[in-house]
Amino acid sequence: MKIEPLSISGIWMCTPQVHPDDRGAFLEWFRGDRLEEATGRRFQVAQANHSVSQRGVVRGVHFADVPPGQAKYVYCPDGAVIDVIVDLRVGSPTFGASEAVLLDDTNRRGLFIAEGLGHAFCSLRDDTSLSYLVSTVYRPASEHAVNPFDPALALPWNDHVDTPIASPRDLEAPTFAEAERDGLLPNFADCVDL
Numbered sequence: 122m123k124i125e126p127l128s129i130s131g132i133w134m135c136t137p138q139v140h141p142d143d144r145g146a147f148l149e150w151f152r153g154d155r156l157e158e159a160t161g162r163r164f165q166v167a168q169a170n171h172s173v174s175q176r177g178v179v180r181g182v183h184f185a186d187v188p189p190g191q192a193k194y195v196y197c198p199d200g201a202v203i204d205v206i207v208d209l210r211v212g213s214p215t216f217g218a219s220e221a222v223l224l225d226d227t228n229r230r231g232l233f234i235a236e237g238l239g240h241a242f243c244s245l246r247d248d249t250s251l252s253y254l255v256s257t258v259y260r261p262a263s264e265h266a267v268n269p270f271d272p273a274l275a276l277p278w279n280d281h282v283d284t285p286i287a288s289p290r291d292l293e294a295p296t297f298a299e300a301e302r303d304g305l306l307p308n309f310a311d312c313v314d315l
Contacts, residue, residue: 266291
């Protein structure tokens with residue numbers, strides 16, 4: 122597995138070696154030892170999640186309070202998504218920047234996303250599955266969202282689908298500026314300390 126950092130600190134692209142044959146293919150989509158070697162940190166899985174989305178569904182931008190925070194490893198076993206990570210960490214050199222990556226059942230890549238970063242995706246095909254390994258269990262009171270359609274973030278949904286679909290929770294989430302003003306966003310130094 123090849124693991125390399127992306128332009129925003131705290132995000133690593135994980136590209137597995139796929140072994141195809143006439144029966145199909147085999148791959149290791151997650152390797153904790155290799156991830157630890159590449160990132161310098163141990164990723165302990167506390168919960169596994171799986172979503173299935175129709176084409177055009179946007180989920181996110183979601184993040185958790187830091188501490189405790191929630192690191193994620195995301196993988197698309199079936200279908201395709203544009204996966205977007207937003208740097209929500211106040212004081213980060215890339216505060217407000219985003220990174221968009223295609224994850225699909227062809228490239229078989231995964232992403233490791235550190236605490237304090239916002240995560241969102243848009244499904245590009247019907248019945249797309251996304252699997253998540255996360256470092257902490259779901260705690261509703263510690264979970265937050267930023268509106269994925271905030272023009273200040275300029276996320277690339279309309280580059281990929283004509284009519285994005287989102288949940289009421291995500292549509293009613295505060296803008297990036299409102300979340301910062303209200304003190305909802307994590308602090309970069311706290312994230313680094315984790």
